[in-house]
Amino acid sequence: MTAQKVPADDKSPTDKPRRPGRPRGGAINAQQREHLLDITLALYAESGIAETSLNAIARKAGVSPAMLNYYFQSRESLLDVVVEERFLPLRQRLEAHFDSDDSDPVTTFSGFIREIADIVLSNDWFAPLWMQEVTSGSHGLGQHIKSRYGHAGRDKVRALILRWQQQGLLNAELNPDLLMTSILSMILVPFTRFANEPGFSTEIIVQHTLSLFCHGIRPVS
Numbered sequence: 001m002t003a004q005k006v007p008a009d010d011k012s013p014t015d016k017p018r019r020p021g022r023p024r025g026g027a028i029n030a031q032q033r034e035h036l037l038d039i040t041l042a043l044y045a046e047s048g049i050a051e052t053s054l055n056a057i058a059r060k061a062g063v064s065p066a067m068l069n070y071y072f073q074s075r076e077s078l079l080d081v082v083v084e085e086r087f088l089p090l091r092q093r094l095e096a097h098f099d100s101d102d103s104d105p106v107t108t109f110s111g112f113i114r115e116i117a118d119i120v121l122s123n124d125w126f127a128p129l130w131m132q133e134v135t136s137g138s139h140g141l142g143q144h145i146k147s148r149y150g151h152a153g154r155d156k157v158r159a160l161i162l163r164w165q166q167q168g169l170l171n172a173e174l175n176p177d178l179l180m181t182s183i184l185s186m187i188l189v190p191f192t193r194f195a196n197e198p199g200f201s202t203e204i205i206v207q208h209t210l211s212l213f214c215h216g217i218r219p220v221s
Helices: 030-047 054-061 065-072 075-098 105-122 126-134 141-149 152-166 176-194 202-214
Strands: none
Touching: 030 054, 030 065, 030 075, 030 126, 054 065, 054 075, 065 075, 075 105, 075 141, 075 152, 105 126, 105 176, 105 202, 126 141, 126 176, 152 176, 176 202
């Protein structure tokens, strides 16, 4: 008795092409999602945002590009998630130091400088990513945040700096638009260069920055 031939198009259910949809392996949980964001930030800090592809993130995370595309849709969407969930909360912490109209410049900037140091210690991607992106100018992370979320916080800080200058509490020769970048540079460049070298510590870098900055912001007599 000869075996009956199965028509070529008579495929079993397991042989049918898989419909587009969620990649195999099921939904990612909250811990896996946070891990993906950690890896994304590490690659951003290492190579820059513009040079980091979804494929590179997927390889580093050990997941398929299809899974990354399914949950984050595009590189731009993933960047938005990173900014909203990781970057904006840190920016809010820094801007909160300028919320009180009663504060004085030295106290405010001293707290601001220590907050930056705490952020750097808690987020090892922050300093190298800032170093990567500060040279990108209008194409970098700052421009992306400005176009998506505005700069209301920065404008508030600028207005307070101008008021301090008008009140004679802050050196009038300081440029409000350069001041915040200058402070960040004074902290993040030493952190990037010296933080892991013998003899240097976070407190040394903070004290150096406070001494350098606070003695330079006194009103010119």
